[in-house]
Amino acid sequence: MLELAILGILKDQELHGYELKKRLTETIGPLTSVSFGSLYPALARLEAAGAVKAVEAHTGTKPIPMTGSLGAEVAAFRARRGAVRGSRGKKVYGITGRGHELFAELLTASSHSPEDDRGFNLRLAFARYLPPDARLGLLERRRAQLVERLAKGRSSIRSSRDRLDNYARCLLEHRSEATERDISWLDQLIAAEFAASNSQKQKETT
Amino acid sequence: MLELAILGILKDQELHGYELKKRLTETIGPLTSVSFGSLYPALARLEAAGAVKAVEAHTGTKPIPMTGSLGAEVAAFRARRGAVRGSRGKKVYGITGRGHELFAELLTASSHSPEDDRGFNLRLAFARYLPPDARLGLLERRRAQLVERLAKGRSSIRSSRDRLDNYARCLLEHRSEATERDISWLDQLIAAEFAASNSQKQKETT
DNA sequence: CAGCCGTTATATCGGATCGATACGTCGGGA
DNA sequence: TCCCGACGTATCGATCCGATATAACGGCTG
Structure with missing residues (x-):
């Protein structure tokens, strides 16, 4: 899951961990x-899998931990700084071809199962890499999931009305309202998808 | 964190794991x-700490409904291990005096630091066990945290407007709106606290 | 009534994740 | 000068999650 996020970010540009x-x-x-x-650890896993690789942070410095020539090393670092703020022990990671493949796999994989919230948010953030039909499927599956969650939440409020105090009940109601708004937000997104799809078809027929 | 939730539920009634x-x-x-x-594992930890204890499940005095000698062997095995179980192997847990102490500690502890969402929700669900001033403090700290989060979210939208595609931007905006609603919801709760506090004072002065 | 399936129920395993911490560089202000 | 905070990489122990094993039970159907 975290791997997907890392790869998605690295697709745009090379970055170091921090x-x-x-x-x-x-x-x-x-x-x-x-x-x-x-x-x-996730970066290490990805590097071991060949999905990302650490590139030199400019100026091919080797990460030599020599204590004897420490002064010379420091001087070299200071001489080099200026272009991209402090090119010291940074490890800049870049995505590889295998990484792009893995990203596509992770983005598509198990998008056909009841995924958790983080999984959906992550996939939506990278929805531009999905084909339109998969995008629509993602949104509609999410919608169905939220509708079910809302029904469960309401029923649990109803069934345990007397067992809950004001604070717990207020919390559950607030959560149900939030879920309702999420659903209508998804409806907007779904409508936008349909609109885009239609305008695409229009263009194709002309 | 999970311990707090378990103890809070068990304060109301004895329950088994499922x-x-x-x-x-x-x-x-x-x-x-x-x-x-x-x-x-959390239940095991709590039991080891003496905060909960497994009590006998009310059995219908029908401990061995199994067939043949296999059932007897299994029952004997269970009896040898001295597990406190009912007819179907239920382990019903009850909270102890030490458990009530631990609950109070956990509920109060680190409520004065930037807690995560789950921590707040959990504490709010058990807010009835907090004194009114601690309750108000909890709400106001949460409000401040959400205000800060909203500011950060908005600034990150502003700063990276051109780097984000429609999906990611839409996601961030939706999240900001949700945070705004959370804040106004908290405002309601805080106002309700003040109202309760005032009516309490009114009662005291009469 | 035999067979099957979903629910109830406890438990464990490996891996992923978190929070804290350590170690180190760097720039800026008291 | 000297300390503080931001940057930056890395690891440790505890915890948490998802999958899985085991098993008795109730209900339903053929």
Whole structure:
């Protein structure tokens, strides 16, 4: 799951871990906080799988941990800084051909099963890489899932009305309202998909 | 975190694991799905800590309905291990005095730090166990957190407008709107707290 | 009534993830 | 100068999740 997000970001541009994390949290939202404790192992997995590779951060410096010539190394680093702020021990990752393949696999895979919220948000963020029909299927599956969730939430409010205090009930109601709005938001997206599809057909017939 | 939820549910009534899971998902919402793979270890931890204890499930005095000698062997095996179980192997858990203490600790603890969404939802669901001032503090800290999150989200939309395609931008905007609604919802809750507090004072002065 | 299936129920395993922490560089302000 | 905060990589232990195993039970159908 995290692999998909990483590959999707790296498709746009090469980045190093720290910047990648910031980009991730602002793309897939701060709700799903990605920690370094999962980001770096995920990058290592991807690199082992040949999906990404670490490229030199400009100026082919080798990561030599020599302590004897530390002064010379530092001096070299300082001499080189200026173009892209501080080219020190950064490891910049780039996506490979295998990485593009893996991205397509992950984006399509298991999009036909009850996915969780994060999975949907992630897939939607990269929906431009999906063919139009898969995009529409994604949205409609999500809609059905939310409708079911809403029904369950309402029934659980109804069934346990007397067992809940004000705070818990208020929480459940707020959540149901949020789900309702999500559904109508999805309806908008679905309508937009249909509109785009129709205008596409119009263009084709002319 | 999960311990807090378990203890909060068990404060109301004794339950066995399976029912506890259902109660959890309907109380703290299906968004934060609790799996058995975390529930049972958490119950084991709580039992080891003396916060909960397995009580005898009310059995219909029909402990061995199984066929042949195999059933007897299984029953004997279970008896040898000394498990507290009913006729169908249920383990009903009840909260202890230490459990009530632990619940109070967990509910109060680290409520003064930038907690995550699940932490807040959980604490709000059990807000009735908090003193009024702590309740208000919880709500206002949450509000401040959401305001900050909204500002960050908006700025990230603004800063990366050209880098995002329609889907990603739409996602971010939808999220910002949801955060706005969460904030106004919190405002309602805070106002309700003040109203309750005032009516309480009114009662005291009369 | 035999066979099958869905629900109830406990439990464990491997892998993914998180939060904290360590270690180190760098620029800026007291 | 010296400390603080931002940048940057990395790892550890605990926890959490999804899948899976096991098994008794109720209901339904042929």
